[in-house]
Amino acid sequence: MKLAVIGAGAVGRSVVELAGEHGHEVVAVADSSSAVVSDGTDGSGGAVGVDADAVVARKAERGIVGDGDPAEALAADYDVLVEATPTTLGDAEPGFSHVRTALERDRHVVLANKGPVAERYGDLRALAADSDGDVRFEATVGGAIPAVSTVEDIEPSHVTAVRGVLNGTANFILTRMAAEGLDYDHVLSEAQDLGVAEADPSFDVDGTDAALKCVVLANVLSFGAADDPADAREFTLADASVEGIRDVPGSVLRLAAEDGRTVRLIGEATGETVRVAPRLVPENGTLAVSGTQNIVQIETTHAGRLNISGRGAGGPETASAILGDVGRLG
Amino acid sequence: MKLAVIGAGAVGRSVVELAGEHGHEVVAVADSSSAVVSDGTDGSGGAVGVDADAVVARKAERGIVGDGDPAEALAADYDVLVEATPTTLGDAEPGFSHVRTALERDRHVVLANKGPVAERYGDLRALAADSDGDVRFEATVGGAIPAVSTVEDIEPSHVTAVRGVLNGTANFILTRMAAEGLDYDHVLSEAQDLGVAEADPSFDVDGTDAALKCVVLANVLSFGAADDPADAREFTLADASVEGIRDVPGSVLRLAAEDGRTVRLIGEATGETVRVAPRLVPENGTLAVSGTQNIVQIETTHAGRLNISGRGAGGPETASAILGDVGRLG
Numbered sequence: 033m034k035l036a037v038i039g040a041g042a043v044g045r046s047v048v049e050l051a052g053e054h055g056h057e058v059v060a061v062a063d064s065s066s067a068v069v070s071d072g073t074d075g076s077g078g079a080v081g082v083d084a085d086a087v088v089a090r091k092a093e094r095g096i097v098g099d100g101d102p103a104e105a106l107a108a109d110y111d112v113l114v115e116a117t118p119t120t121l122g123d124a125e126p127g128f129s130h131v132r133t134a135l136e137r138d139r140h141v142v143l144a145n146k147g148p149v150a151e152r153y154g155d156l157r158a159l160a161a162d163s164d165g166d167v168r169f170e171a172t173v174g175g176a177i178p179a180v181s182t183v184e185d186i187e188p189s190h191v192t193a194v195r196g197v198l199n200g201t202a203n204f205i206l207t208r209m210a211a212e213g214l215d216y217d218h219v220l221s222e223a224q225d226l227g228v229a230e231a232d233p234s235f236d237v238d239g240t241d242a243a244l245k246c247v248v249l250a251n252v253l254s255f256g257a258a259d260d261p262a263d264a265r266e267f268t269l270a271d272a273s274v275e276g277i278r279d280v281p282g283s284v285l286r287l288a289a290e291d292g293r294t295v296r297l298i299g300e301a302t303g304e305t306v307r308v309a310p311r312l313v314p315e316n317g318t319l320a321v322s323g324t325q326n327i328v329q330i331e332t333t334h335a336g337r338l339n340i341s342g343r344g345a346g347g348p349e350t351a352s353a354i355l356g357d358v359g360r361l362g
Numbered sequence: 363m364k365l366a367v368i369g370a371g372a373v374g375r376s377v378v379e380l381a382g383e384h385g386h387e388v389v390a391v392a393d394s395s396s397a398v399v400s401d402g403t404d405g406s407g408g409a410v411g412v413d414a415d416a417v418v419a420r421k422a423e424r425g426i427v428g429d430g431d432p433a434e435a436l437a438a439d440y441d442v443l444v445e446a447t448p449t450t451l452g453d454a455e456p457g458f459s460h461v462r463t464a465l466e467r468d469r470h471v472v473l474a475n476k477g478p479v480a481e482r483y484g485d486l487r488a489l490a491a492d493s494d495g496d497v498r499f500e501a502t503v504g505g506a507i508p509a510v511s512t513v514e515d516i517e518p519s520h521v522t523a524v525r526g527v528l529n530g531t532a533n534f535i536l537t538r539m540a541a542e543g544l545d546y547d548h549v550l551s552e553a554q555d556l557g558v559a560e561a562d563p564s565f566d567v568d569g570t571d572a573a574l575k576c577v578v579l580a581n582v583l584s585f586g587a588a589d590d591p592a593d594a595r596e597f598t599l600a601d602a603s604v605e606g607i608r609d610v611p612g613s614v615l616r617l618a619a620e621d622g623r624t625v626r627l628i629g630e631a632t633g634e635t636v637r638v639a640p641r642l643v644p645e646n647g648t649l650a651v652s653g654t655q656n657i658v659q660i661e662t663t664h665a666g667r668l669n670i671s672g673r674g675a676g677g678p679e680t681a682s683a684i685l686g687d688v689g690r691l692g
Contacts, residue, residue: 046664050664053517053519053520054517175665176662176665176666176668177668178508178511178512178515178668181508181511181515182508182512184689185508185511185686185689185690186682186686187383187384187685187686187689189383190383190682316646318671332506332682334380334678334679334681334682335505335506335672335673335676335678335679335682335683336506336672336673336679337672337673338506338507338508338670338671338672339669339670339671339672340668340669340670341648341668341669342665342666342667342668342669343665343666343667346665348664348665349664349665349666351664352516352520352662352664352665353665355517356515356516356517359514359515359517360515
């Protein structure tokens with residue numbers, strides 16, 4: 033398939049680099065201020081994509097992907113628009129408009145950007161219903177972990193809850209606090225030095241990132257199980273009960289350890305609720321994944337509980353989920 | 363979709379019972395000696411399936427599913443043939459012929475029967491290539507665990523190995539031996555009393571069942587990664603190096619525990635090898651699942667390691683995988 037990649041951060045660049053290995057062509061790439069569009073064919077009618085290495089190098093050296101305007105990428109001849117711009121809340125712009133443009137042109141959309149899926153799920157479904165294009169968003173939850181597609185295969189009406197450790201930054205901090213007996217501020221600094229936490233870590237440590245992922249899952253469960261999607265409850269971040277890890281003292285972890293337990297930031301979604309909070313879990317139990325690992329636990333009606341753990345973030349990992357979605361398109 | 367279910371054991375019966383919840387109609391059911399075929403429509407052209415409860419009750423009371431001949435089920439008007447007869451080795455009959463009949467009629471096939479996929483993968487692919495019908499077989503590996511579809515989504519060429527605990531009977535025995543300090547024969551008897559092990563347990567405890575699942579995975583990796591499937595190496599059970607658990611003494615488990623380890627029957631498949639053997643693993647590690655649980659560990663080139671654990675067997679669990687496959691058909 034021909035891909036237009038909107039967003040040239042770690043995820044977008046990884047999609048550009050890896051698309052060829054999956055048999056796809058990247059025909060356009062855009063970041064917030066620039067674009068590059070391949071206008072070539074190979075002489076026998078086949079599409080020729082952009083020069084992936086050149087695009088990535090240009091972004092690294094000059095901060096732009098090309099000399100074109102982002103609108104040119106949105107107008108290019110692609111089969112699938114990959115939306116990998118930063119997650120924004122509320123109106124989820126500009127990502128939502130990118131998605132709308134593609135769907136109004138009857139093209140497919142694959143999202144890594146959580147904004148449209150968490151904050152405007154109803155609008156997203158309405159656009160998809162009126163389009164010949166499909167919308168997929170595995171990469172919005174759990175990086176390399178096939179959370180959304182597994183819920184989809186089991187059928188949302190046969191899934192009673194999805195919970196897990198969905199943010200690697202918060203999990204890394206809690207793991208290190210427990211392992212070293214250090215307090216939050218100390219470990220946060222360490223995480224920032226390692227590049228595991230951002231200069232402003234609030235999105236991760238306040239539980240917002242985990243909550244957005246749970247909102248996405250709640251929307252999948254709610255709409256998937258509804259007899260009539262028009263009646264389904266739509267979730268946004270505002271519906272989530274969210275508590276982060278800033279107030280977890282080192283003493284709680286030490287006390288927990290004496291009891292064979294530890295603390296993890298656990299997010300849970302059902303078709304009715306979304307909750308993120310630090311919770312006590314068995315030290316050697318399934319939910320106590322370590323470091324930046326994520327785990328998704330799916331409770332089913334007929335098949336018991338499924339646990340899927342792996343890398344929840346990263347350029348190649350998230351690109352893997354995006355390209356898996358492209359493979360699943362019609 | 364309209365399903366013909368061939369095989370009325372625990373798995374076949376669960377498919378008959380659960381198909382309706384997934385929006386499918388069961389139009390025919392067969393066991394080794396009988397069949398029932400729905401000949402009805404609902405007056406508006408829609409298909410009417412068999413009476414699921416009546417079929418299951420009839421099988422329980424009289425040992426047959428109906429008064430028809432199995433050939434009638436194979437000749438019925440269905441979209442998907444579900445092959446859920448017992449796994450047989452070598453020529454994989456009669457299951458292979460059921461699959462061939464359906465594909466020659468350009469119908470889809472979904473297998474729980476490992477025989478055709480492990481022992482005649484090349485023949486199976488050839489039939490599928492000449493048919494308008496597709497072949498899927500998630501249910502042949504890991505019960506409710508989405509092993510095959512996850513490898514498919516990541517792409518076989520991006521998977522370097524798949525390993526795990528793939529047989530719940532053997533795992534239950536090893537778990538109990540370690541937990542109670544009991545020897546193999548004692549725990550085997552307990553497992554048989556519980557219905558976790560069969561009267562003749564060899565298929566499970568000798569590692570054959572786990573090996574067949576690994577052979578299926580090796581075929582998926584080998585053919586999936588080949589530039590030209592005609593050149594791909596085909597695996598059968600004969601290619602597997604297999605060692606079971608009969609000779610694991612209680613003393614090994616006790617020694618292992620002193621070192622924070624335990625023993626699990628681990629199967630591993632790559633595009634080049636298939637091995638099943640008891641292995642020492644960390645006691646609290648990912649591979650040390652307990653009881654009848656299974657775990658599948660997928661090593662990827664771009665997304666690190668994925669671990670998926672859950673119920674590896676059972677009627678509803680395996681039916682869930684079958685119905686997930688039906689949902690994924692064209």
